[in-house]
């Protein structure tokens with residue numbers, strides 16, 4: 001963060017003295033005006049619901065250029081990371097700031113694989129849920145519950161404890177997500193197998209049974225790995241900001257990640273891939289697209305084109321391009337190139353990209369438009385899509401949480417408000433109200 005010579009001056013039409021505020025420059029992206037002294041100097045707050053113009057922190061992890069459609073993890077374009085490395089390589093990068101060399105990568109893979117088991121007692125938490133519970137509610141509960149097992153890594157002021165918690169969370173999430181699935185279908189839980197890669201191990205925990213092992217298919221494993229890379233971090237989105245806000249009070253990392261999972265569950269955020277697939281199933285055929293588009297444009301209908309639009313990207317989401325490629329690869333591998341849902345998605349995308357409503361609002365497909373189709377082809381049930389997203393995003397949440405804890409400027413997050421309710425009044429006795 002560099003102070004620039006330029007200053008911002010806030011002037012008032014009522015004759016109050018103007019206020020000069022410093023401007024900071026980042027390495028790339030918009031500058032920020034430091035308004036921290038505004039309240040002390042003027043008695044006024046800023047008003048910015050939805051954080052449309054507010055940077056809540058400084059960060060060196062992930063950068064998005066929404067106009068260009070660019071996503072960088074620690075400076076590296078997502079396209080290169082997805083093409084040249086695996087998910088754990090991106091995890092190492094997000095956590096440590098640099099790509100690993102061969103020895104570091106081997107050590108990191110070993111470390112993560114040795115933390116994949118969850119405490120044997122965790123299965124009793126699962127057994128308390130209804131079989132038809134939504135996996136996200138199971139994950140909010142079980143990830144929060146991890147804090148009760150790992151007292152030896154809860155001191156957030158100890159860097160070693162933070163490190164251990166980070167690895168535990170990244171390593172145990174696939175185990176918990178797969179357990180949530182197995183529980184929902186009434187099959188026995190499958191223990192992790194540490195000789196497998198992160199993604200192959202997850203697929204095996206999902207799809208093998210004690211009666212039949214899961215033959216690892218490299219194309220499908222690579223597709224899952226790509227989904228994980230593309231969803232690993234996305235700067236200060238709603239769930240990451242939730243994790244930071246929860247962590248700002250000093251809460252332990254398991255509790256913070258559980259809060260992030262709760263936020264991710266919403267259909268405007270991580271729930272969008274599930275919603276996009278349901279939407280495609282509901283549209284049903286290419287013939288119904290014009291009627292559906294008509295409803296989307298009608299503000300009173302409440303219908304949105306799920307998997308389209310993004311707060312930051314006002315261009316094609318770079319992750320959507322990669323997911324589209326992966327979609328082709330997976331469907332070809334499984335002999336599903338004529339999958340009607342994929343064809344429908346392509347037709348819908350084409351029409352939406354040419355339609356004036358979407359063009360003028362800069363609404364492009366986001367990653368979730370295609371990730372649902374890929375996951376469905378991999379055999380992952382729709383209700384688990386957001387759980388897979390949570391499994392991928394855990395590393396981003398943890399990296400951002402760690403960055404926040406070691407930031408000397410970190411304070412408890414405490415937004416202000418414009419109060420529009422009743423001013424002070426007196427409680428009357430109940431009989432005279």
Ligand code: ACO
Nearest residue numbers: 268269270272296304305306307308309310311361366368
């Ligand atoms: N379908 C139809 N219209 C849309 C859509 C959409 N998917 N998204 C935005 N619009 C319209 C809005 O109605 C608004 O129109 P108006 O100017 O006529 O009022 C205009 O585009 C601007 O939209 P905002 O809601 O202001 O955009 P915002 O940045 O607040 O919302 C969001 C972004 C929440 C992602 C929105 O585009 C959306 O709901 N999309 C569908 C859900 C989705 O796919 N979410 C996934 C996000 S990516 C992720 O979490 C991995």
